[in-house]
Amino acid sequence: MKLENEDALDNLIICHQCYTLHEEIPIKDGSKACCSTCGGILYRYDTRLIDHGLALSITGLIFFILANLFPLVQIDILGSEQFITIPKTIFSLFESGFYIVGIICAFLIFIFPLMIFIVNLILFTLLKFGRGDQWTKDLLILLSHITPWSMTDIFLISILVALVKLIGYAQIHMGISFWALAVFVFIDLYIVKRLHLSEVWMLRKRIIQNRETDDRG
Numbered sequence: 008m009k010l011e012n013e014d015a016l017d018n019l020i021i022c023h024q025c026y027t028l029h030e031e032i033p034i035k036d037g038s039k040a041c042c043s044t045c046g047g048i049l050y051r052y053d054t055r056l057i058d059h060g061l062a063l064s065i066t067g068l069i070f071f072i073l074a075n076l077f078p079l080v081q082i083d084i085l086g087s088e089q090f091i092t093i094p095k096t097i098f099s100l101f102e103s104g105f106y107i108v109g110i111i112c113a114f115l116i117f118i119f120p121l122m123i124f125i126v127n128l129i130l131f132t133l134l135k136f137g138r139g140d141q142w143t144k145d146l147l148i149l150l151s152h153i154t155p156w157s158m159t160d161i162f163l164i165s166i167l168v169a170l171v172k173l174i175g176y177a178q179i180h181m182g183i184s185f186w187a188l189a190v191f192v193f194i195d196l197y198i199v200k201r202l203h204l205s206e207v208w209m210l211r212k213r214i215i216q217n218r219e220t221d222d223r224g
């Protein structure tokens with residue numbers, strides 16, 4: 008296969024399982040394209056993905072706000088009560104003089120997760136209304152950079168590990184925020200697993216193409 012120019016690369020897709028190169032062809036809404044060699048899924052085209060993405064980002068944001076507003080856990084040790092919240096965890100690191108750890112922690116468990124859901128919300132809203140071609144491109148690039156740095160799942164697991172170690176020494180009560188955080192982490196994992204960035208890129212391309220044909224016709 009000989010390529011005329013670099014743009015021709017955009018129309019080629021590689022199978023992630025057997026590395027066969029395929030030419031990307033338009034497929035019907037709600038269907039998927041499979042590899043001719045191994046049968047693995049190459050890409051899907053499903054405009055419902057936009058509504059799913061939008062619904063999941065709004066739900067995720069609500070649970071993230073809930074997870075930050077109320078106590079995660081309440082610990083009673085020898086009559087003294089301690090509440091742990093996400094903002095308090097970060098602030099107590101600063102108060103204890105762990106500035107660098109505090110900044111890293113603030114980014115990993117607060118700023119990046121919040122940013123990802125806000126970016127998703129703006130991105131899917133723009134895609135839904137078929138607007139902001141340059142914006143959607145920039146947001147998708149930003150998402151690919153920040154997605155690996157959201158670590159609320161690791162934070163949740165570390166809370167669980169700490170609680171298991173405290174059993175026997177203290178009385179532990181789970182707060183509303185703990186369950187909100189658990190739901191948030193579940194939604195976060197589901198988005199990463201279900202909404203592949205490559206498929207969102209493809210959706211964006213198809214939306215722009217469809218609009219251009221509409222404009223011509």
Ligand SMILES: [Zn+2]
Nearest residue numbers: 022025042045
């Ligand atoms: Zn294949």
